[in-house]
Amino acid sequence: MGRNTRKRRTPLAAKVVAGAAALAVGGGGLVWANFHASAHEENPDHNRTRSAAAQVATIDCPDVGQELSDVPDRARGEVDGELATMDSQITEAYKRLATTRRAQAGDPRFVENTILGPLKDRRKAIIDRIQLEINRAGGRADDDLDRLAGCQGRPAEQPQNDGGQDDGQGQDGGQNQDDNGNGAAGPVADDFIDINDVEPNSRDSQNGLAADGDGGSTGTFTTDCGVNENNLFNSDNLIAAPGVDNGAHHVHDYVGNQDNDAFSSDEDLANADTSCQNQGDKSTYYWPVLRLQDGTEEFDANDLGGGAEGNVGRILKPAQAELKFVGNKQSDVVAMPKFLRIITGDAKSFTNGDANANSSWSCTGFEDRQVTDKYPLCPEGSQVVRTSNFQSCWDGENIDSANHRDHMAFVQEDGGCPNGFQAIPQLQVRLVYDIPTPAVENGSVRNPYAVDSFPEQLHKPITDHNDFINVMDEDLMNEVVDCINSGEDCR
Template identity: 90%
Template sequence: MGRNTRKRRTPLATKIVAGAAALAVGGGGLVWANFYASAHEDHGGHNRTRSAGAQVATIDCPDVGQKIRDVPDRARGEVDGELATMDSQITDAYQRLATTRRAQAGDSQFVQNSILGPLKDRRKAIIDRIQLEINRAGGRADDNLDELAGCQGRPADQQQDGGGQNGGGQNDDGQNGGGQNQDDNGNGVAGPVADDFIDINDVQPNSRNSRNGLAANGDGGSTGTFTTDCGVNENNLFNSDNLIAAPGVDNGAHHTHDYVGNQDNDAFSSDEDLANADTSCQNQGDKSTYYWPVLRLQDGTQEFDANDQGGGAEGNIGKILKPAQAELKFVGSQQGDVVAMPKFLRIITGDAKSFTNGDANANTSWSCSGFEDRQVTDKYPLCPEGSQVLRTTNFQSCWDGQNIDSANHRDHMAFVQEDGSCPEGFQAVPQLQVRLAYDIPTPTVENGQVQNPYAVDSFPEQLHKPITDHNDFINVMDEDLMNEVVDCINRGEDCQ
């Protein structure tokens, strides 16, 4: 992957912390304006009479990036850039949706005519460019990509069934058919809401329904483990880039990431940069990149990125919560030995757009310490006093044996099957398991409102839903260390 010569931006961690930022209750950020089509509204914020046809809460667009396959290597940079532009278009459209509630209340066609229609035209233009770039580089673009240009509006309480398809209670004009308005909890941004939380005692043991994230190891096969200690981001390395999905694109994630391990992580980092960087890992042979979206406590704290894109300007507000512990462990395969990961192998697990894409790629596991047999994918747990909030991720551990990345950043990797084996054509590599533990004051839920909620950073239109949690990894272990990891796992030893 070649280096982008575009000038590097200043890392967020080095910016001056905004003191009296303009984001006091939505002042300078992406605000959620609750307006209803009723002449009997109490403008003090109480006793609102909602209209019969409540307004859409967010924008649902087909994920073009997950649908493309045949992209020649020399066109991938251009295609990734176009897809990042498409993400920005959705963000801009969502901002317009969130700030034009009064206009929407007075015109039933406003969303379609002023937001969704123009968005479709802009997306169509980008899809045409993507097809041209693929074909020009010797690939064969899917002629049906144009079908993915159109977006819909839908209520916040309506999640897709999976597979990234549109639908689910929408009228043709993009307005929803009576879903509930999204509540801002009084903090100026959309989500999370009370329904996004669940008391861990109300979660049934062993009931997690995610189709992904199976642990690869078991009683048979290669039973060893290798644990690498890379800290909890003590160096305050944050940015809103995404080196895997949007290389060379500033603010490609539209939300802020925690980074541990490699210390040269931004959109413009080349493989050479990663190989030559410092690492926060105790074992200096591990320069791998481990990153995930930050959790925030929406308590009114003005963070360093309160006015920045990716931060408060895109609805990610409040105090950034670092994990109290970050356990990074590699495990083996139930069916036999594992082979070495290639250097610079890239893996994305979970889906930052699961709320609108559906759960086909969701890989979220939320729980509380002491309740690890109770896992949820689409709720944040309310943990009892003294119990930590847990985020656990089991990565894909089946590699196609050839590629360190793929056009949609997924096809070169696969999850193990129910019996622990890899799909045909794939071979087992060490499975990365990430367990993050947080000390978070338990939010209170009263009268349908959640006070001081915590939430994962997200694309604005994903409304901070817990199912959008995801995790990213780039292998930058030196050859000797990777061989040590493989040998340890295959011998059945526990190493670090």
């Protein structure tokens, strides 16, 4: 497959060589690495589960970026750069963790003294600079941000196979046959569930409620932007990490706008080509790719964001990508402002928790059964479905916010918007995939599929997310609003 080849800057965060599955995420995240070698264990087969758990250590760092809710506009570029530097620090800490297992085995304080302690000091220096940049720009930085400097070492929540190196000598450097080629980053058998075992209407998350329904504004507007036939891929994230090469640390599919990378300006987006049939829609719609971990070497097999960070296997394009805007149960909708940015879901929800999670997995023919934290095993003739219902309540003022969330809100249980927010058309993205059903037997999974992720997120299905930037022209946006408010179904 091809990819976006636009010339790009290469900041420090992208220059750090990713180890087996190194990870750096927006100033926070959980880095995992094989911790203790087990080559000298007695009866290693009998003790495999126990020893595998002992071999894995994690570094769980608070997500600084999500705590920054009041950053003046003119300081955001500098703050984004500081967060990218934090990302590189975590990557370096992971490399240190992964290549010093022999020393760790001989010294129980090694990780704390030589990895976590220095990491805390470096993170505190970055936090101090972030505070200074916010205050210089006229904001008021939280004086208590230093509480986010320290990271914790803890075992991973699931056993991982030993696929790392020992002190750089490669003693245990061979790849296990059941690590799916990604250094045992997952997914694992427990990440899958037979769709028949999912209870109908049981999804418990209030995030991503469908806004449309009886009453209010009942129309729809559907835009057809294809399924990435132009092979536009990159591991940037223009919303969350503008100006940072490989800011996502995983690869995205793009439909709609064709000039979308970390360095695209609003002017670039406005002047770009679009894959949408309606040429007035230059919006960018993007999501992490799904891959079938079948041993295929993709174009990015050795690249950051791809195989160098544990995202391996054959990229699967959706067979269908349905992009639909709907109304609000309680009121008419108003036009979205141009260049409005919305992120739904949380790429770091495995470590951040599920407060912002908005994953929804199902199978065709079973879409009354939605699951947030498992990949579905679909019966023969059924296809995998990913659904994202975006936040559709806007603060009426901002096209973005410092943490990329505060300017938007989900509808409430009654379908209305919170006080101070107004209803805009809700974007609903439904992606359908033809995927061979993985074989799950005896606690193992063969040829699994998985969403691309930050390596420390272990390809968990709950980390699925979706991104949108509105670049519709004024006439088209007015048409969308009129169709929805008048109860029509338009294309």
